[in-house]
Amino acid sequence: MMLLLETIEKAIAAFSSRIDWVTLILLIGGGLFFLIHSRFTPFLYFRHAIRILSGTYDKDKVPGQLSHFQALSSAIAATVGMGNISGVAIALVVGGPGAIFWMWISALIGMATKFYTCSLAVMYRSQSEKGTVQSGPMYTITNGLGKKWKPLAIFFALAGLIGTLPAFTANQLTQTLVDVMHFKDSDKMYIGIVLAIITSFVILGGIKRIGLVASKLVPFMVVLYFIIVLTILVLQIDKVPAIFMMIFSDAFSGDAAAGGALGYLIKTGVKRAAFSNEAGIGTAPMMHGTAKTNEPIREGLVAMLGPAIDTLLVCTLTALAILSTGVVQNSDKTGISLTLEAFNSVLPYGIGDVVVVIMVLIFAFSTLFSYSYYGVICLGFLTKPAYGKYYNYFYIGSIIVAAMVKIEFVLNLIDSAFALMAIPTMLSGVLLSGKVHSSAKTYFEQYHKNKMS
Known part of the structure; x- marks a missing residue:
């Protein structure tokens, strides 16, 4: 059994090292296309996006399950998690300070990508037999590009069954509890069981319960984390200017990256940002496709805020806090242990132990609660929407396994x-970008007319 597991680990590691350049080309190349195609227009409506979140445009008698705020909160709850606390630490160890710069670039490009892909998600969403909204790249592909493209949609859904597993979150939350509470490695299975039980109470309640919990957790956790990290930076304020200089200088040298290669450094930043x-x-x-709206562009603008909050704000705070302490150069630890x-x-x-445990628990559970929904939608597409809920049981069981593995x-499995998921997502986004551009032009023209009247 051990030999089989080692073989699987090596195979996945080899596959990950070969395909990660695909991620770089697709996400950066596709994102630049969206930026140029949109002429940066969505960025001019940043304030409008925030007004949408306030509930000004919310309507009850429209298709969808979640308000604009709940949709963004749920999406952020799934992304603002261990990747922001542990993933940033990994990026610093593997790529050095310069990796943070490329995370910033990837986030800015990612804002344009989310505007397009999430607008399309609303534009081409479907309804189940019970009247609930079903959305995502697979529905964008089949409804937007036609049934002949369905194999590409199936490809996304199959990859999504793996990519939406809570492996990284469960693994790093377990490691945090082991480090702080001084559990033994042999206790990881029991920790995983407890995490699985807690998670099941929320995710088995469906998307509305997930959205309700996420809308309460996300604002609290982002503000609390901001206060904590700001405290650390104030205590280390004399080092902050030098940290920014180091990030910018290392971003183009590649000296701090493993192997000293600039390409490797960029790839590390893009992967961790993704x-x-x-x-x-x-x-x-x-x-975002579940938002209560008849305006795809409106939800695209809301989705655009995600990378700004997630990467430009939260990841940057984590990076500055870690770099200001100098532990990267003097420790052999990585991930959550380094943070x-x-x-x-x-x-x-x-206090550090208490703070990290509190933040990790909030960040991790917000991700565990929200991420399962993606797998439910993927399985529902491959079978029937009514059967998608059975993914939750596989999801809950995977938490226990993830708590015990390396x-x-x-990282190699999820990366x-x-x-693989990025291939159909970016391809369909580029092919249907004209639809978004046309719809955005109409929406912004109408917005200005209403503003002037």
Whole structure:
């Protein structure tokens, strides 16, 4: 059995190393296409996007299950998680400070990508027999490109069954509890069982319960994390200017990256940004497509805020906090263990442990609660929407397994699935970009007319 597991781990690692360049080309190349195609127009309506979130445009008697705010909160709950606390630490260890710059670039490009892909998710969504909205890249492909493209939609849904597993979150949450609470490695299975039980109470309640919980958790966790990290940065304020200089200088040298290659550095930043905000991967369109609206562009603008909050704000705060302590250069740890060491090196004795555990619990559970919905939609597409709910049981069981495996295996597995999911998501987005451009032109013209009247 051990030999079989080792063989599987090596095979997935080899596959991940070969396909990750596909992720780089698709996400950066496709995102640049969306930026140029849109002429940066969506960025001019940032304030309008925030007004949409306030509920000004909410309507009850329109298709959908979630309000604009709940849809964004649920999407962010799925992305603002362990990737922001642990994933950033991994990026710094593997790629050095310069990887953060490429995470920023990827996030800015990702904002344009989310505008297009999430607008399309509303534009081409379907309804189940019970009248609930079904959306995502697979529905965009079949309804937008036609039934002859269905194999591509099936390809996305199959990859999505793996990519939407809670492997990274469950793994790193378990590791946090082991590090802080001094559990043994042999206790990881029991920790996984407890996490699975807690998660089941929320996800078995369906999308509306997920949206309700996420809308309460997300604003609280982002504000709390901002306060905590800001405290660390104030204590280390003299080092912050030098950190920014180091990020920019290392971004183009590649000296700090493993192997010293600039291409490797860029790839590391893009992969970790994709893990963080998932722009172009195809998960967020499944959530944003459930918004109560008849205006696809309106939800596209809301979705655009995701990478800004997730990567430009939360990931940057984590990176600055870790780099200001200097633990990256003096530790052999990675992931959540490195973040924990960084917080403990600045905050008074014991407070770092408490702070990280609280934040990890909030971030991790928000992801665990929200992420299952994506797998439900994927399975529902492959079978029938009514059968999608059975994915939840597979999802709950995978939490226990993920708690016990190595972090390297988890990263390679999810990175590989994300790369495969990006292929149909970005391809359909580019092919249907003209539809979004046309709809956006009409929407913005009408917006200005209403504003002037």
